[in-house]
Amino acid sequence: MSGLTEQDCSHINVTPLTGVLGAEIDGIDLTSGLSDRVVEEIEHAFAQHSVIVFRNQNIQPEDQKRFTRMFGEFGVEPYVKTMPDHPEVIEVVKDKSEIGVKNFGGNWHSDWSFQEAPPRATILHAKEVPPYGGDTLFANMYMAYDTLSSGMRRMLDGMRVMHSARRPYGIDNKLFGTAKRSMTIINTEEAHAEYAHPAVRTIPQTGRKALFINPVYAIRFEDMTERESRPILDFLNDHATRDEFTCRVRWQPGTLTMWDNRCVQHNAMNDYDGFSRRLHRTTVAGDRPSI
Ligand code: SIN
Numbered sequence: 001m002s003g004l005t006e007q008d009c010s011h012i013n014v015t016p017l018t019g020v021l022g023a024e025i026d027g028i029d030l031t032s033g034l035s036d037r038v039v040e041e042i043e044h045a046f047a048q049h050s051v052i053v054f055r056n057q058n059i060q061p062e063d064q065k066r067f068t069r070m071f072g073e074f075g076v077e078p079y080v081k082t083m084p085d086h087p088e089v090i091e092v093v094k095d096k097s098e099i100g101v102k103n104f105g106g107n108w109h110s111d112w113s114f115q116e117a118p119p120r121a122t123i124l125h126a127k128e129v130p131p132y133g134g135d136t137l138f139a140n141m142y143m144a145y146d147t148l149s150s151g152m153r154r155m156l157d158g159m160r161v162m163h164s165a166r167r168p169y170g171i172d173n174k175l176f177g178t179a180k181r182s183m184t185i186i187n188t189e190e191a192h193a194e195y196a197h198p199a200v201r202t203i204p205q206t207g208r209k210a211l212f213i214n215p216v217y218a219i220r221f222e223d224m225t226e227r228e229s230r231p232i233l234d235f236l237n238d239h240a241t242r243d244e245f246t247c248r249v250r251w252q253p254g255t256l257t258m259w260d261n262r263c264v265q266h267n268a269m270n271d272y273d274g275f276s277r278r279l280h281r282t283t284v285a286g287d288r289p290s291i
Contacts (some may be wrong), residue, residue, distance in 0.1 A: 004044040011038045014045045021140040021264070022247035023049035030057045030067050030256065039070050046121075047205040051138045051247060051259045057125065058254055060282060064125050065126045067256075068282040074121035075112065077285030078134045079169040079191060080104070081184035083099040083280075092124065092272070093182045093278040094270075102176050103277075104183055105268035108139065108241050109216040110261045111283060114163040114195055122266075122287035126251040130275030136249045137267045138259060144240035145200055148211075156199040157291065160222040161213055161233075165191040168216060175216070196222050201289040203262050210239055210263035212289055240265065262286065 006014075016023045028038070046052050059067075062140060066090055075284040076221055083089045088205050094103045124136075145153065168175040169191035176185055199221070201212045215237040220229035249257050259266060261283075 004040060009041040009044055012036075012041050012045065014049070014050065017051070017053070017249075018247040019142060020245060020247070021049065021138055022051040022053065022249070024053045024055065028054055030054065030059050030063055033066065034070060043071070043205070046258065046260065047203075050140065050142075050264045051249070051257065053249055054163065054256045056254045057256045059125060059256070061089050064089065064123060064256070064280055064282055065104045067282055068123050071121060071258075071284045073285040075285045076115065077283065078112070078115075079165060079186045079188070083122070085194065088282055090266075090281040091183070091278065092281050093274075094211050094276070095182045096274055096276045098181055099273045101181055101269055103270040105136075105266070106270045107175070107216050107281075108237065108265045108267045109214045110141075110212070110265050111214070112165075112192075112199065113214060113217045113261070114165040117286050118193055118197075119261055120284035121258055121260055121284040123282045123284070125185050125256040125280045126253055126278075127280060128278040129251040129253055129255075130272035130277055133269060133272035133275070134251060134277045135269050136251070136257070137269065138247050138249070139241045139267075140267045141212065141240060141263045141265060142160075142203075142206075142208050143245045144236075144242075145209050145211040147245075149238070155199075156210075156211070158180070159199040160196040161199045161218045162194040162196055162220050162222055163217045164194045164219045165217065166219075170270065194219060197289045198291045200291060201262060202291060203260070206263075208263070209291075211236065212262070213237065214265050241267075251277075262289070
């Protein structure tokens with residue numbers, strides 16, 4: 001857990017977005033390196049708010065990569081073609097010509113939760129945004145867990161969930177369909193593999209438990225069929241994304257948002273047909289989830 005208190009954080013200004021999740025941080029310029037002390041203060045704010053937003057950052061991929069590495073190693077980016085000169089960066093893009101096309105990230109999920117060690121954090125920097133729409137919603141999985149009944153919490157504390165990339169990236173291509181798109185999505189048999197994670201994980205920086213399921217990658221409970229699991233997963237997915245657990249980020253060119261995949265789900269709105277939206281995404285590697 002961070003040794004800092006709010007009063008110690010004198011190098012950054014933190015303004016909460018809502019009473020439950022997210023904060024904007026100002027006083028930071030990401031075109032150059034940050035001191036260890038500033039990174040420590042950002043880590044403190046990140047542990048408190050789980051989603052942090054920096055506005056007006058006129059940065060290049062090299063700057064974003066430097067910022068990403070301040071929080072750990074790069075994560076592994078599967079199934080989506082990365083930028084030719086930057087294998088650590090995915091360009092998240094939907095072009096104005098892609099009318100009625102499913103967008104990348106447009107369902108509640110936690111990034112790459114099917115990996116053995118899913119990314120701790122994702123960092124997304126807006127290059128081009130529509131005049132309205134294209135916001136990203138975030139939901140607080142600490143609150144999702146804390147507000148379950150004691151019986152449900154006890155049951156989930158002992159369960160593991162199988163995660164798989166097969167819905168978006170498997171060979172039957174269910175989520176994205178076959179529309180031509182600006183992003184190159186790779187559909188493969190490998191995406192059908194399943195990986196077990198605890199249904200509830202403890203985040204070391206806060207010592208708090210968070211619900212760790214999501215409707216895209218969490219397929220079933222371990223040792224249960226999909227049909228047996230479905231009613232409980234459906235309930236949990238609805239519960240976890242209740243309005244009162246969420247915040248919403250409205251993008252501007254230069255906005256950079258970092259979120260904690262261990263305790264947050266997110267969902268990119270697809271309400272901007274006829275306009276282009278383009279952002280650069282990096283991830284920070286994480287640990288194997290543990291209870
Ligand atoms: C993602 O899921 O990584 C993309 C989110 C977004 O485009 O807002």
